[in-house]
Amino acid sequence: MAFTCTVGIAILLSIGLTNADDVVLKPLKQSAPEVALVLIQGADIKPEQYVPLAQSVQNASEYALWVGIVECPLDLPAPFDVPTGVDRILSIMRSSGMTATSVFFAGHSLGGAVLQDYVYNDAKAAPGQILLGSFLLRKYRNETYPVPTMTIGGELDGVSRVTRIMEEYYHRVLHSNEEHKKMASAAAFPVVVVEGLSHMQFASGDPPALVKDRDLQPEISYDEAHAIVGSLMASFVAVRLGDASQQHVIDDALSSTAAFVQPLIAAYEQEGFYNFVPPCYDTPPNPSCTIGCPWTETAQQIMGGLHEATVVVTDAFHPVDQINPVHLPHIWNNCSGGDAPNCTLNVTTVSQAIYDELDKLDTGFFPNSASEIRAKLKSRQAVMQASGMDHVDFNVTDDSSLCSLINEASFDWAYMQTTPKTWTRFEKFGERIIMGADLGPYNAGPLWIWDPLHYEKSTDALDRAIVIVQSPMMRTPTDYSIHAAAGFHYCKLLSPGRAIEWIYVDGLRKYYSLNNSTSIEH
DSSP: OOOOOOOEEEEEEEHEEOOOOEEEOOOSOOOOEEEEEEOOOTOOOOOOGGGGHHHHHHHHSSSEEEEEEEEOGOOOOOGGHHHHHHHHHHHHHHTEEEEOOOOOOOOOOOHHHHHHHHHHOOOOTTEEEEESSSOOGGGTTTSSSSSSSEEEEEEEEEEEEEHHHHHHHIIIISSOHHHHHHHHHHHHEEEEEEEESSSSGGGGGSSSSHHHHOOOOSSSSSHHHHHHHHHHHHHHHHHTTTTTGGGGHHHHHHHHHHHHHHHHHHHHHHHTOTTTTBTTTTTTTTTTTTTTOOOHHHHHHHOOOOSSSSSEEEEEETTTTTTBBBBEEEEEEOOOTTOOOOEEEEEEEEEEEOGGGGGGGGGSOOSSEEEEEEEEEEEEEHHHHHTTOOOOOOHHSSSOOOHHHHHHHHHHHHHSSOOOHHHHHHHHHEEEEEOOOOOOOSSSHHHHHHHHEEEEEEEEEOOEEEEEEEEEEEEEEOSSSSSSTEEEEEEEOHHHHHHHHHHGGGGTTTTETTTTOOOOOO
16 A cells, blocks of 8 residues: 655654654644644654654644654653643744643554653643544543543554454443533543554554554555544534534544444354453342343353253353352253143353453453353253153253354354345455364352463365364263252353454454455355
8 A cells, every 4th residue: 555645745844843853733724713722652663654644634624734743762652751742842842933731642543541640640631632543541531531532443453453343332432421421421532443544554564573463455546544533533623612513523434333343243142242341240130230140141052952942041251160158050940741832941040251361451452252152051861851841851851062062153143243245345355263172061059260261263175274272171971960950051152242342353363464465265
């Protein structure tokens, strides 16, 4: 993709370079009211690489927009660099003739992560902040962030993943806290996904090594990317300064984002995503916590294998290693007497979603979906016997890889939620997930609990990279010698959230990154 703006000429004609290689762009519109925008660079991306985007914002803005792009030491933004960098760039801008009193802030990637702390602590009076390939951190979720903030993410951002942007949309737009509702959260804290946009397209030129290794292939040009993002940024500036005529640009973007994130939200809700609403665990059920995992309820239906009797499953989130009290699956009634077609079985199950430790850093770099769902289910034998069936052989009903069957259903469910554009991309470039045979049985609780869902890299017959997923399982017949542990079939489940995140992000990295674009049509 061509670097369409000649940065060198732009720097010489309209940009001042300081000793720190800060960049200042003077306004393109001289007669309009002055406004300033200070931008903090992403890691290892030079300030001048943001000039095309900055100029797009200036072109789209109705104001005489000054832009200052701060260079941090070693091109690596750090919290202690931001205050001095902001003071320095504003001083340069004022000495160059700027008279603006309204100063907006923007940050890309790591620049956005460190900028938001500065704005929270030292720039509460700012009219607005814009995060590019970045987002407000979870630590600010349960309090009122003082400065209206626009979040712009890319569908194909391989560094700050779109699933983390979706998480932010869920909280800032769909379920904002009470104080933000008073601020009209969707307007004050809009979260937008630009389809086809990658992480590097907030800037221009050669990507640094990490971005080149992790970012995905864009599906719009750099010129298109800068025009779209520039228009969104300019509209946010205008709205925050009281020009409601530009709100339609943001509203249109929010509308398209709502449609885009809907499949992702649906899949994460099936998981009972802890970062939407935390699990109740031993807390009495209430609106501030999630009772159980919807996908585990589906898993029990598949595990039961019934086609006549109705099974109603209710799941509850609990730590599966908890022993005081211990939490076990249970069938509460039976359908004996030959009335199975008119009978309803009531079953309870137990789940715990497990998340990658690195996701606690909240960088958007690592998967935010559950790496596994630990699911305590009743065995197929137990369900069939409770439904009124006679002579049910455990070695027939539960000897096959039923956990693998459920995990295949999870991936298929997630796949069916995606749009034709998304699944066509994955069919062409995605690294396939194959469900392998179940592992075990590990009929001792700790052995099953602490053996995680296996993700093993391999290749298929055509030497294409694949990932084989295998579930450790525990299973016992209904006449098991330890009565309290009889009739169980425990699985490590592939979450629909992890499946859809693989389809949108991680499964594309092998064959659809900036380093490699190789069609492997399945």
